[in-house]
Amino acid sequence: xxxxxxxxxxxVPGEGSSRLLLLVSSDxxxxxxxxxxxxxxxxxSKQVEGFEATSQRHAILLxxxxxxxxxxxxxxxxxxxxxxxxDDPDAAPPGRxxxxxxxxxxxxxxRNMLLRIIKAAHYxxxxxxxxxxxxxxADMIRGKTTEEMRxxxxxxxxxxxxxxxxxxxxCTG
Amino acid sequence: xxxxxxxxxxxxxxxxxPELLTRVFTFAVRLDPPRMSAAMxxxxxxxxxxxxxxxxxxxxxxxxxxxxxxxxxxxxxxxxTEMLGRSGATPLHIxxxxxxxxxxxxxxxxxxxxxFRIAELDVVVSPENxxxxxxxxxxxxxxxxxxEEVRIESCSASMATMITPDQTGDGAAGFAPKLRSISxxxxxxxxxxxxxxxxxxxxxxxxxVNKHPYPFVELNTSQSQRLNNFISSLQGMxxxxxxxxxxxxxxxxxxxxxxxxxxRPPQTFLSRSLWPDH
Numbered sequence: 001x002x003x004x005x006x007x008x009x010x011x012v013p014g015e016g017s018s019r020l021l022l023l024v025s026s027d028x029x030x031x032x033x034x035x036x037x038x039x040x041x042x043x044x045s046k047q048v049e050g051f052e053a054t055s056q057r058h059a060i061l062l063x064x065x066x067x068x069x070x071x072x073x074x075x076x077x078x079x080x081x082x083x084x085x086x087d088d089p090d091a092a093p094p095g096r097x098x099x100x101x102x103x104x105x106x107x108x109x110x111r112n113m114l115l116r117i118i119k120a121a122h123y124x125x126x127x128x129x130x131x132x133x134x135x136x137x138a139d140m141i142r143g144k145t146t147e148e149m150r151x152x153x154x155x156x157x158x159x160x161x162x163x164x165x166x167x168x169x170x171c172t173g
Numbered sequence: 174x175x176x177x178x179x180x181x182x183x184x185x186x187x188x189x190x191p192e193l194l195t196r197v198f199t200f201a202v203r204l205d206p207p208r209m210s211a212a213m214x215x216x217x218x219x220x221x222x223x224x225x226x227x228x229x230x231x232x233x234x235x236x237x238x239x240x241x242x243x244x245x246x247x248x249x250x251x252x253x254t255e256m257l258g259r260s261g262a263t264p265l266h267i268x269x270x271x272x273x274x275x276x277x278x279x280x281x282x283x284x285x286x287x288x289f290r291i292a293e294l295d296v297v298v299s300p301e302n303x304x305x306x307x308x309x310x311x312x313x314x315x316x317x318x319x320x321e322e323v324r325i326e327s328c329s330a331s332m333a334t335m336i337t338p339d340q341t342g343d344g345a346a347g348f349a350p351k352l353r354s355i356s357x358x359x360x361x362x363x364x365x366x367x368x369x370x371x372x373x374x375x376x377x378x379x380x381x382v383n384k385h386p387y388p389f390v391e392l393n394t395s396q397s398q399r400l401n402n403f404i405s406s407l408q409g410m411x412x413x414x415x416x417x418x419x420x421x422x423x424x425x426x427x428x429x430x431x432x433x434x435x436x437r438p439p440q441t442f443l444s445r446s447l448w449p450d451h
Contacts, residue, residue, distance in 0.1 A: 119189070135204075138197050149225050155229065156226060157226055158228075159227065
């Protein structure tokens, strides 16, 4: 359940044709963004529906930094108004596509940032961005050894030596 | 003591919840499938994620959908059995789509014990698998409630013979009610008993007439009856959009086959590449 705080109309000018939202990041940065841009987020859409039901506007507090939030807003701005087949990436045809190429460039960030973005996208329920991030991570570990995967994603090997060499711990075959 | 569920809790930026990790693994399945190298060395591909740490292993083994894509042309029989078990009851995607088809020992077991949950079947029958041809012959006989796509290519000298259920009319829907695509290459097929698949949208039967000049199963059946039954079956499939028949009809049938066998356009392609009349 998100934390919300009441704001007055002077904070969020939302009477015009283009309504605005106030998003507050975990580092307490206030970011004003057009509602249309964030409509790709089911989480935000549900929040907005809640506002309309109560006739009150609120700032939406989000549990990630402004750096990550701005990155998500950049993604949503780029695809504003577009229907993305990648909303269901499993249904997307294989191969190259302009969407995939832009996403690859957009997600050409370090490991920690990529993981923060996917978690933010998951929290905001932006399926297409979750899918693109997941694909980017899968690309990072493709063809890698187990040890390389651990290094790439900073995962600790918590198998005991016995487990690691046991067929039941790993897989048979 | 590492946390079992979120082992990287000490470094929260790297901890992914199970649903996200499963999403990553789902892409890894497609990007890095298991395979045998040219030197017949085993490459586990994406399966290696289950060797990274306990958490990843738990997530991978808990996500049954990851294990449903089984390339029976790769890895070992033990691995196939392991994957069949790990996939639980999820619909299976069985393929032998590797560029160099080899022995597919596990196929009889798959057909005997898991056919009811196969959603996609894409099999290349190679010369090493002549014995498998007979098993494939029964492929359309048992109920296949989840089957959606079938593609069978025979590279074998003895063609796989597809035996369809001896049933037409609405009852055939019970065999494969979801089947929407059939592609058969160099497989003998019984036109005489061709069933009605109510949701079939794509049907392609292609014969290499140079390899197999006499592809018919029932050469003794009267030609007109065979034609009538086949056309009657096609007319009973209102969803059929693409019909490709190459080298599998004798001239007299192909010339007679009406272009309007379908009730509903578009019929995207009707190839009448003919089998020479003998």
